[in-house]
Amino acid sequence: MKNYDLAQNSIKTFDEKTEIALSTKNLQVYYGDNHAMHDASLSFPRYSISALIGASGSGKSTYLRSLNRMNDGVARVDGEIMYRDLDINSNAVDVYQVRRRIGMVFQRPNPFAKSIYDNIALPLREMGIKNKTEIDDIVEKSLKQAALWDEVKDNLKKSALALSGGQQQRLCIARAIAMSPDILLLDEPASALDPISTSRIEMTLQELKKNFTIIIVTHSMEQASRASDYTAFFHMGHIIEFNETQKVFTKPNMKITEDYISGNFG
Numbered sequence: 001m002k003n004y005d006l007a008q009n010s011i012k013t014f015d016e017k018t019e020i021a022l023s024t025k026n027l028q029v030y031y032g033d034n035h036a037m038h039d040a041s042l043s044f045p046r047y048s049i050s051a052l053i054g055a056s057g058s059g060k061s062t063y064l065r066s067l068n069r070m071n072d073g074v075a076r077v078d079g080e081i082m083y084r085d086l087d088i089n090s091n092a093v094d095v096y097q098v099r100r101r102i103g104m105v106f107q108r109p110n111p112f113a114k115s116i117y118d119n120i121a122l123p124l125r126e127m128g129i130k131n132k133t134e135i136d137d138i139v140e141k142s143l144k145q146a147a148l149w150d151e152v153k154d155n156l157k158k159s160a161l162a163l164s165g166g167q168q169q170r171l172c173i174a175r176a177i178a179m180s181p182d183i184l185l186l187d188e189p190a191s192a193l194d195p196i197s198t199s200r201i202e203m204t205l206q207e208l209k210k211n212f213t214i215i216i217v218t219h220s221m222e223q224a225s226r227a228s229d230y231t232a233f234f235h236m237g238h239i240i241e242f243n244e245t246q247k248v249f250t251k252p253n254m255k256i257t258e259d260y261i262s263g264n265f266g
């Protein structure tokens with residue numbers, strides 16, 4: 001492994017005019033004695049797609065899962081996570097409210113073993129929405145936003161498990177956006193999918209960023225460079241660089257970033 005000076009990281013600070021959807025300040029994550037995330041300070045501009053890239057074990061998922069408190073009970077998370085002037089890392093903040101505002105889609109599609117319709121309707125009913133017309137409207141709108149409506153509109157009562165992997169993942173995206181979050185976190189959402197399904201997901205994300213702020217972990221350099229507006233490069237639990245994707249991929253500030261994206265790493 002080459003020696004890189006990790007103290008010299010290069011985090012772009014966004015100018016005051018850019019609206020920030022979510023930011024972290026000095027975020028530290030510990031799994032027992034394992035200090036897995038060091039001093040992570042990042043700001044995610046609203047209505048953009050930010051990609052988190054880096055080698056396996058660099059801390060991307062650890063960081064992502066901290067953003068909507070999925071690490072509660074799993075790891076100790078210190079530092080601030082600022083959302084609308086509120087530090088949502090505080091114990092005083094209701095974690096379920098956090099997850100309503102900051103939704104998550106996982107690596108493997110995980111629809112409920114229910115109908116396509118119920119996958120979206122059940123969480124809405126649990127949230128207290130009882131009116132059938134209102135639920136029908138949200139089901140239709142979220143399936144349209146997730147670019148799945150045309151494929152399933154005549155079969156809403158069909159089991160979600162009968163859908164293809166790519167369709168299941170778009171259903172999971174629809175289920176997440178039905179809760180009207182501001183921010184969507186996606187942890188390698190296309191890694192289990194074929195290239196055509198991956199491209200559908202990427203096209204869907206481009207549409208979704210008009211209404212949501214998206215933060216996505218990806219192992220694919222191609223996906224990060226094609227689909228994201230901003231890229232953060234992670235290395236051994238540190239965020240080394242965060243900038244416009246085009247700059248990270250064409251003229252990174254840090255040698256270690258350049259080595260990683262050119263495959264000349266380790």
Ligand SMILES: Nc1ncnc2c1ncn2[C@@H]1O[C@H](COP(=O)(O)OP(=O)(O)OP(=O)(O)O)[C@@H](O)[C@H]1O
Nearest residue numbers: 031034036054055056057058059060061062063074
């Ligand atoms: N639930 C957990 N319990 C204990 N340690 C964990 C847990 N999850 C992650 N870690 C540790 O935290 C560090 C960062 O792992 P993390 O999964 O965040 O990296 P990553 O960059 O997302 O990797 P990958 O690309 O392989 O998913 C590793 O040392 C890992 O072993």
